[in-house]
Amino acid sequence: MFTVSRRRFLVFSGVAGAAALAGGATQVPWSSLFDAASTTPLQPGQGVLVVVTLYGGNDGLNTVIPASDPAYQKARPDLAYQPHEVLDLGENLGLNPGMTGLKSLWDNKELAIVRGVGYPVPDHSHFRSMAIWQTASPTTSVPTGWLGRWLDATGDDPLRAVSVEPVMPPLLAGARATAASLPVNGLKMPTGKLNQAFAALGQSQTGEPELAARVATSMTDLQNAARVLGGAVHEDGNTKPNKGQQGPLAQQLAVVAELVEAGVPTRAYSVSMGGFDTHADERGTQQDLLKELDGALTPFVNRMKGTQRGQQVVVLVYSEFGRRVAANGSDGTDHGTAGPVFVMGAPVNGGFYGQQPSLTDLDNGDLKESTDFRSVYGTMLDGVLGTDAGQVLDNFPTRVDNLLKT
Amino acid sequence: MRRLLDRFGFGPGPGDVDAAVTRGFAATAAGLLNPPADVGVAATPEPDLGPEPQRPAKGDKTAKQQFAQAVQHQEVTLTSWWLDRMVAADAPLAERMTWFWHGHFATSDQKVRSPRLMQRQNATQRSLATGQFTALAKAMMVDPAMLIWLDGQQNKTGAANENLARESMELFMLGVDRYTETDVREAARALTGWVVDRDTITAQVVPRRHDNGSKTVLGTTGNLDEGSFVDVVLAQPKSPEYVVGRIWSRLVCGVAPPPQDVLERLVAAYGANRDIHATLLAITQEPTFTDSAQTLVKQPVEWVVGLMRALRVRPSQLPARSGAALLTGLRAMGQVPFLPPNVGGWPSDTAWLTTSAGLARLRVAQLLAEHADLSTVSGTASANRLAATQSLLSVDQWSSRTMAALRQVLDTPPQLVALAACAPEYVVSL
Numbered sequence: 147m148f149t150v151s152r153r154r155f156l157v158f159s160g161v162a163g164a165a166a167l168a169g170g171a172t173q174v175p176w177s178s179l180f181d182a183a184s185t186t187p188l189q190p191g192q193g194v195l196v197v198v199t200l201y202g203g204n205d206g207l208n209t210v211i212p213a214s215d216p217a218y219q220k221a222r223p224d225l226a227y228q229p230h231e232v233l234d235l236g237e238n239l240g241l242n243p244g245m246t247g248l249k250s251l252w253d254n255k256e257l258a259i260v261r262g263v264g265y266p267v268p269d270h271s272h273f274r275s276m277a278i279w280q281t282a283s284p285t286t287s288v289p290t291g292w293l294g295r296w297l298d299a300t301g302d303d304p305l306r307a308v309s310v311e312p313v314m315p316p317l318l319a320g321a322r323a324t325a326a327s328l329p330v331n332g333l334k335m336p337t338g339k340l341n342q343a344f345a346a347l348g349q350s351q352t353g354e355p356e357l358a359a360r361v362a363t364s365m366t367d368l369q370n371a372a373r374v375l376g377g378a379v380h381e382d383g384n385t386k387p388n389k390g391q392q393g394p395l396a397q398q399l400a401v402v403a404e405l406v407e408a409g410v411p412t413r414a415y416s417v418s419m420g421g422f423d424t425h426a427d428e429r430g431t432q433q434d435l436l437k438e439l440d441g442a443l444t445p446f447v448n449r450m451k452g453t454q455r456g457q458q459v460v461v462l463v464y465s466e467f468g469r470r471v472a473a474n475g476s477d478g479t480d481h482g483t484a485g486p487v488f489v490m491g492a493p494v495n496g497g498f499y500g501q502q503p504s505l506t507d508l509d510n511g512d513l514k515e516s517t518d519f520r521s522v523y524g525t526m527l528d529g530v531l532g533t534d535a536g537q538v539l540d541n542f543p544t545r546v547d548n549l550l551k552t
Numbered sequence: 553m554r555r556l557l558d559r560f561g562f563g564p565g566p567g568d569v570d571a572a573v574t575r576g577f578a579a580t581a582a583g584l585l586n587p588p589a590d591v592g593v594a595a596t597p598e599p600d601l602g603p604e605p606q607r608p609a610k611g612d613k614t615a616k617q618q619f620a621q622a623v624q625h626q627e628v629t630l631t632s633w634w635l636d637r638m639v640a641a642d643a644p645l646a647e648r649m650t651w652f653w654h655g656h657f658a659t660s661d662q663k664v665r666s667p668r669l670m671q672r673q674n675a676t677q678r679s680l681a682t683g684q685f686t687a688l689a690k691a692m693m694v695d696p697a698m699l700i701w702l703d704g705q706q707n708k709t710g711a712a713n714e715n716l717a718r719e720s721m722e723l724f725m726l727g728v729d730r731y732t733e734t735d736v737r738e739a740a741r742a743l744t745g746w747v748v749d750r751d752t753i754t755a756q757v758v759p760r761r762h763d764n765g766s767k768t769v770l771g772t773t774g775n776l777d778e779g780s781f782v783d784v785v786l787a788q789p790k791s792p793e794y795v796v797g798r799i800w801s802r803l804v805c806g807v808a809p810p811p812q813d814v815l816e817r818l819v820a821a822y823g824a825n826r827d828i829h830a831t832l833l834a835i836t837q838e839p840t841f842t843d844s845a846q847t848l849v850k851q852p853v854e855w856v857v858g859l860m861r862a863l864r865v866r867p868s869q870l871p872a873r874s875g876a877a878l879l880t881g882l883r884a885m886g887q888v889p890f891l892p893p894n895v896g897g898w899p900s901d902t903a904w905l906t907t908s909a910g911l912a913r914l915r916v917a918q919l920l921a922e923h924a925d926l927s928t929v930s931g932t933a934s935a936n937r938l939a940a941t942q943s944l945l946s947v948d949q950w951s952s953r954t955m956a957a958l959r960q961v962l963d964t965p966p967q968l969v970a971l972a973a974c975a976p977e978y979v980v981s982l
Contacts, residue, residue, distance in 0.1 A: 201894065270718070270736070271728050273896050313886045313899055314906050327906035329884060336914065339960055340967050344914060346957035347975055354951060357847045357901060358976035362953070364905040365974075371907045420893070425715040426706040475711020476703060481718070510733065 187409030188455055193493065193530035196402055196415045196446075197293070198395070198463040199280075199315060200439070202422030203272060205432055206468035206485025207513075210259055211240050217505035222473040225429055235259070237498060244437035247444025248488070255496030256447065257488060258549055260522055262503040264484030264515030268467065272423070272481070276466035280317035282520055282539055292523055293414050294320030295538045296531060305374055307414040308405070310398040315416055325416070326371040328405075330397045333372040345369045374410060395419040396442035403446060406455050413531055422465060426476040439463075447490050456492075460530045460550070462522070463488040470511055484515035487522055489549060493530070499546050518544065525549050553577060554946055555842060558850075558981040559803045560584045560832070561644035563858030564946040566928070581836040585682070585829060587643030596637045596868075598675065601626045601668050604750050626667035631889050632875055634674065636868040638857040649681035649828070650674065651853065652802050654889065657692050657724060658897035659701045661890045669697040670890050672753045685795055685826040686786055689725055693778040696748040696755045702895065704746050709763035712740040717781075719895050725785045727794040731770060738767040739785075742776035786826060792819045796831055804835060805846040806900040814840050848981045849901045852885035852909070856916060859973050862945050863924035870923055877919055884912035905979075913979070917970035930965040937962050941972045951977060 188194070212218045213229040215238065232240025233249040241249050251257040265284040269275045278284050282292035290298070297307055298320040307318050307325035318325035335341055348365030351358070398417040405412060419439060424432050443461065450456030468485030484503055490496075500517035507514065520542040527535035529550040535542070553572050557564040561584065564572075572580040605622035608615035638647045654677060661670050673695050680688040692698050693716070699705050702716035717739035721731045731739075745762030748755045757777075767776045772784045785791060796818045800810050810818060821827070821834035835841055850858065856878070860867065867875060882888050886909060892898055929940045938958055942950055950958070954975040961967040972978060 270733060271722055272894070273722075274728055309906070313893070313903055324902075327908045329908040329912075333908065333911055335911065340964075340971070343957045343960040343967070343971050344974070346960065347954060347971065349953045349957070351951045351953040351976075354976065355844070355847050355980065355982060357849055357980045358951075358982065360902050360905050361849070361910075361976035361979045364907060365910050368907040368910045372911075423715075423894075425703040425713050474706075474713050475708070476706025476713045478703070478706065478713070480714045 188406070188411045188413075188458070190454060190458070192411075192413065192458060193532065194406055194413055194415070194455075194459045195526055195530045196399075196417065196459060196461045197317065198439075198443070198461060199276075199317075199416065199418040200422050200463065200465035201272075201276070201418060201420040202424070202465070203275075203467045203469060203481055204422040204435075204465035204485060205424060205428060205479055205482075206465075207471065208428070208432060209242050209245075209436060210235070210261065210486045211242060212238060212502065212505065213240055214238050215505055218471075221471045221505065222479075224477055225473040225479070235498075237502070239498075239502065242433060242436045244433040245440040247440045248490075251444065251447060251490055252496060256492070256494060257490045257496050258494050259498055260487040260489065260517055260546055260549070261498060261500040262484045262513065262516030263464070263487045263500065263519050263522060264467070264513075264517075265519055266515070268483040268512065268515070270467070270481040272466060275481075277316060279464060279466050279519060280315060282523055282542075289319070290321050291315070291317035291319045292538055293317050293416070294324065296320075296414070296527060296533055297323040297325065299537055300531075300533055305371065306412055307416070308371075308412045309416040310401045311416065311418050315418065318414075318416055325414075326367055328371060328401065330394075330401050332401075333368070335369075335372045393419075393438045393442060395439065396445070399442050399446040403449050403456070406450070406459060407453055409455060424469070424478050425474065425480060426478040428473075428478040443488075443490070451492060458493070460489065460491040460493050460526065462526060463490075464519070464522075468513060471505060471508060471513060472511060483509070483512040484517075485513075487519070489522070493550050495548055495551055499549055517546070518542070520544075521546050522549075553580065554948060555846075555981065556580060556584070556836065557946075558858070559848070560836070561648055562638055562854055562861055563850075563981075565861045565864065566944055566946070569946050577836075581833070584643065584645045585833055585836075587645065590642045590646075592640035592642040593637065593646075596633070596640045598671065599629050599633045601629060601671060604666065604668055607750075623661075623665055623667065627661055627670075627890065628876075628879065630667045630671055630674075631879065632867055634889055635853075635857060635860075635878075636866060638853075639860045639866055644861075645832075646678060646681055649832075650678040651889075652799065653677040653681055653688065655802065655892065655897040656798055657695075657698065658892035658895050659695075659697050659890075660892050660894075661697075664697045664700045666697070666700070666750055667890070668753055669700065669748075669750065673697040674890075682829040682832065683827075685822075685828055686782065688828075689720075689782045689786065690779055692724065693720065693743065693782060694746055694755050694757075696750070696753055699746050699748050699755055704743060705748055707740055707744050707746070708761040709741070709744050709765075712737065712744060712763075714740040716740070717743055720781075721785055723896055725782070725794070726788055726791050730788065730790050730794075735769050738769045739776075739781055741765070741767045742769065742781040743778050746778075792822050792826070795826070796822050799828075799831060800835070801900065802848075803832075804841055804848070806848055808845075810838075811840060814838050844982070849904050850979060850981050851898060851900070852882055852887040852904065852913075853889060854981075855913070855973075855979065856882060856885075856920075859917065859920055859945075863920055863926075863969070865920050865924050874919055874923060878916065881912055881916035881919065885909045885916070910974070914970060914974050917973040918966065921966040921970040921973075924966075924969070926965045926969055929969060934962045937965070937968060941968055944969065945972055945978055947972070947975075947977050948982065949977070950975070 211232045213227050213232045219226045234240045280291050281288050309327040348362050402415045450459045464487045469479035469482040474480050503513035521544040524535040525545045527533050605619050608619045641647050676691050703713045704716045707713035718736045722728050741763040745757045821830045932940050
């Protein structure tokens with residue numbers, strides 16, 4: 147058991163990051179694919195998935211709020227929103243008042259909210275629960291992320307998944323392929339002889355230790371990523387902002403918007419935002435965070451509506467868990483379980499999916515999940531990425547019906 | 553030998569490997585573990601960050617901005633100082649282990665918002681870095697920065713906040729899956745009552761906020777407080793291998809745990825005194841430590857400090873603009889001291905090998921090469937420059953791939969050295 151728990155620890159604590167999970171990665175043979183990719187841009191009908199990870203465990207009950215439920219008010223005397231404060235969504239639920247942009251998307255039927263999303267036997271560790279979400283493996287520890295396995299299953303090309311974050315998230319690590327990463331200010335490569343020599347450092351070397359080989363691979367990936375992606379981002383770092391946006395997530399999404407509009411053949415993007423671990427003084431902090439999230443997502447979704455390629459984009463927003471139903475006495479909440487998942491974009495049928503978890507039928511103070519997160523992933527794999535989800539999700543059978551337009 | 557200098561320090565300076573070979577492996581290890589008075593450390597005293605910045609009143613935008621600027625300024629001063637100390641230390645093990653504990657008890661100033669408190673935590677970790685883990689763990693339970701970081705201040709009787717209790721067991725002392733949710737709730741009660749005074753950089757227990765009732769944690773029942781909580785957790789049979797495994801993962805190998813027999817010997821060395829010094833000594837005595845399989849990707853801070861030690865570049869002597877560029881470069885590589893991404897600390901190994909970090913690495917290497925005395929390379933004929941660069945960076949051996957690449961820039965020593973620092977043989981501690 148030591149190996150397993152240690153590996154879990156490495157994986158889930160962030161002590162070993164993404165690609166460390168994917169042992170035995172080989173040289174990624176994608177220079178040839180790259181040439182094809184640059185001459186064959188994103189095709190009409192090819193869906194693009196943008197995964198937004200909220201780190202820290204966003205409090206779902208104060209995001210999609212059952213404000214008129216007496217049990218909610220009773221559980222959180224100082225933390226609860228009143229019915230008149232929330233943005234009414236119907237079915238006795240309302241959005242956090244910081245999320246006015248998403249409310250307008252909801253009113254236009256462009257925002258779907260899947261309620262009570264979780265997994266069996268929930269874990270209250272950030273690292274463990276986030277790893278479960280990112281690997282889509284709730285019971286056993288696996289070394290690959292769900293989008294990494296999708297990469298593995300569909301041809302290794304790391305360019306087809308791109309992370310716009312400083313450190314690669316585990317969800318993008320496959321056994322053979324790992325996604326490319328791009329800083330928000332683009333890849334401004336050196337020129338001339340220096341870059342030729344820099345590129346030459348990425349050549350593989352027979353008999354080299356594995357980690358050294360991985361360094362070399364990443365340098366070759368860098369050259370290719372710069373050729374395909376670098377040009378799409380303004381080299382002075384002034385990526386055209388989405389209207390009215392601020393904060394790192396907005397910057398990341400602005401890069402994604404440019405890449406999509408430029409026709410880069412990437413099918414999956416990963417972006418993220420942290421800070422949701424609100425154990426204390428939660429109300430103001432979380433509302434500010436949700437406002438920042440709303441201010442990043444809404445202009446992005448609206449911008450994507452404006453182009454043919456943008457209309458192929460679906461955004462998925464999740465966090466590793468919700469929080470306890472009852473407040474904790476420091477005007478915050480401790481780690482909990484199921485929470486809402488947002489899905490938005492032109493291909494999405496707006497509205498509620500899944501059952502709202504009961505506030506009175508609890509599991510040791512926590513919400514009971516009503517929708518397995520893998521059914522959301524399966525829907526994304528089948529409907530957006532056009533890949534049979536079977537091998538990626540270990541044949542998990544259910545989907546969220548009607549979530550996507552057909 | 554080079555591995556010993558890499559893993560128990562930040563890598564050799566020019567000539568260090570040869571000198572160590574002359575002394576022998578065991579003597580070098582002993583010297584690292586029991587260093588004489590350190591001139592480099594004495595020359596880099598802790599900076600006085602000045603008074604705690606005035607915290608802004610609610611809604612006062614100007615004051616809020618001034619506060620943010622003051623914190624930012626202190627953060628840069630503190631971070632630059634630590635990097636300078638890591639480069640300057642003659643006996644680097646103390647800094648290397650302080651750096652390790654910073655990642656282990658990962659606390660970020662992004663939430664603490666007080667570089668003075670971060671400095672205090674850093675000093676505490678340094679003073680206990682190679683001592684008994686029990687003392688370090690107990691100190692961290694009541695460390696002012698830690699209490700703010702994991703909401704210890706909000707944890708009071710009748711209104712427990714589980715954050716510190718949970719992460720202490722999961723990440724600091726025992727490991728995930730080795731306790732129950734009930735243990736977390738009970739442990740939180742043991743940790744109730746602590747409040748921080750930012751001005752005096754102290755934490756005190758306020759008796760009326762502390763829960764004096766009986767608690768049961770991991771099967772032990774009593775009126776537990778933070779000290780007895782630590783004792784209970786560290787007495788768990790799985791705790792020693794957890795702590796030892798964490799050290800192993802950062803100093804020896806991050807991909808595979810130590811083999812069972814090695815682990816047992818290291819746990820024995822750690823022993824009833826939970827002796828970090830003895831554990832480190834035992835690691836140097838394990839044949840597995842020098843096994844070629846035990847590779848590690850240098851974390852960005854380790855890579856940059858090692859490079860500065862090799863190039864004899866001191867952060868404190870860089871022009872202000874270059875000093876700022878150095879911190880920007882670290883941020884682009886994904887690692888800035890005092891700002892870990894979360895309580896789990898920084899990732900390891902291939903997580904650092906993103907495409908974008910590769911470019912940031914080259915930029916930082918170029919910056920440092922510009923400020924270095926490269927006369928041992930530039931003063932020699934082109935034909936000898938590969939060997940001179942190898943010696944400057946203490947690389948065991950260039951691969952034929954790397955030699956072919958470096959030959960393209962032999963006539964430009966700063967480019968040659970910068971590229972050499974980006975070679976797989978240098979980015980990874982082999």
